Amino acid sequence: NAGVTQTPKFRILKIGQSMTLQCAQDMNHNYMYWYRQDPGMGLKLIYYSVGAGITDKGEVPNGYNVSRSTTEDFPLRLELAAPSQTSVYFCASSSRTGPRSFGQGTRLTVV
Amino acid sequence: GEDVEQSLFLSVREGDSSVINCTYTDSSSTYLYWYKQEPGAGLQLLTYIFSNMDMKQDQRLTVLLNKKDKHLSLRIADTQTGDSAIYFCAEIDGNSGYALNFGKGTSLLVTP
Numbered sequence: 349n350a351g352v353t354q355t356p357k358f359r360i361l362k363i364g365q366s367m368t369l370q371c372a373q374d375m376n377h378n379y380m381y382w383y384r385q386d387p388g389m390g391l392k393l394i395y396y397s398v399g400a401g402i403t404d405k406g407e408v409p410n411g412y413n414v415s416r417s418t419t420e421d422f423p424l425r426l427e428l429a430a431p432s433q434t435s436v437y438f439c440a441s442s443s444r445t446g447p448r449s450f451g452q453g454t455r456l457t458v459v
Numbered sequence: 460g461e462d463v464e465q466s467l468f469l470s471v472r473e474g475d476s477s478v479i480n481c482t483y484t485d486s487s488s489t490y491l492y493w494y495k496q497e498p499g500a501g502l503q504l505l506t507y508i509f510s511n512m513d514m515k516q517d518q519r520l521t522v523l524l525n526k527k528d529k530h531l532s533l534r535i536a537d538t539q540t541g542d543s544a545i546y547f548c549a550e551i552d553g554n555s556g557y558a559l560n561f562g563k564g565t566s567l568l569v570t571p
Contacts, residue, residue: 379557390463390547390561391502398557406558438501447492448559450501 350374354439354451361429361458369424369454371439377449379442380422382406382414384435385453391438397422429458465548465562472570477535479565481548486529488550492559493522493533496545505533505546535567543569 355370373380378399383391393406397416411433413425422441426433436455440448464482471477483491489510494502508515508522508531515522521534535542545566549559 381558383561388467388563390563391559393552393555393558393560396555396558404555406555440502442557444557447504447507448502450494450503452501 352439352441352449352451354437354454356454357452358455359457361426361456363429363431363458365429366425366427367429367456369426369437369439369456371422371424371451372420373422373439373441373449374420375441375449376419377441377443378419379444380416381440381442381448382412382422382424383438383440384408385438386435394424394437426456431458434458463548463550463560463562465546465565467563468566468568470568470570471538473538473540475538477533477538477542477567477569479533479535479546479548479567481531481533481562483529483531483548483550484560485550485553486526487553490551491522491524491531492547492549493520493531494547494549494561496547496564498544502547538567538569540569540571543567 352373381396382394392408395414397403439451442448492507493505519536523532545564547564548562552558
């Protein structure tokens with residue numbers, strides 16, 4: 349049981365490039381979330397999903413897109429990367445009211 | 460969203476008790492959570508409390524909930540150097556009903 353797995357762990361992007369952050373969970377959780385964590389700040393919700401085919405915007409969705417074609421996977425897409433997207437990205441999953449399980453994070457730098 | 464407030468830093472001596480405080484915003488939040496983050500790692504769920512409880516104890520951890528004041532605290536008894544980390548308080552986001560709103564985190568430093 350791997351829990352929540354995020355790839356890659358680290359990435360450097362040039363301004364204007366695109367990339368997809370991968371997230372997979374093997375706990376059969378319906379709910380999945382993407383957060384970003386900036387230095388000295390808490391986590392801000394980017395997008396979340398309550399099940400396959402359903403996604404909703406969180407607090408800071410601009411510059412990102414998500415899809416949820418399966419229960420297990422919830423990739424986060426960055427189009428036209430900007431320096432403001434330099435952050436640590438965390439994926440999480442849960443049952444409806446259960447505790448959230450977090451991945452180990454993806455540290456992204458945009459230069 | 461509205462802010463969950465925490466003090467930013469706390470320093471204690473090894474063996475003492477630590478108390479980390481949090482003020483949350485959504486009185487309808489059914490659960491309130493404490494997460495721990497060690498350097499370079501993800502968030503680890505420490506404990507959580509259901510909103511109809513006043514207190515929950517789990518080994519060295521005690522969570523106190525004051526719903527009237529929307530105040531949550533985490534007490535760590537016999538604090539150890541391995542407890543040094545950032546501790547996040549979180550409430551369920553009222554807009555989604557599922558996602559969490561996090562505080563900015565309290566950095567706990569335990570000195571020998």
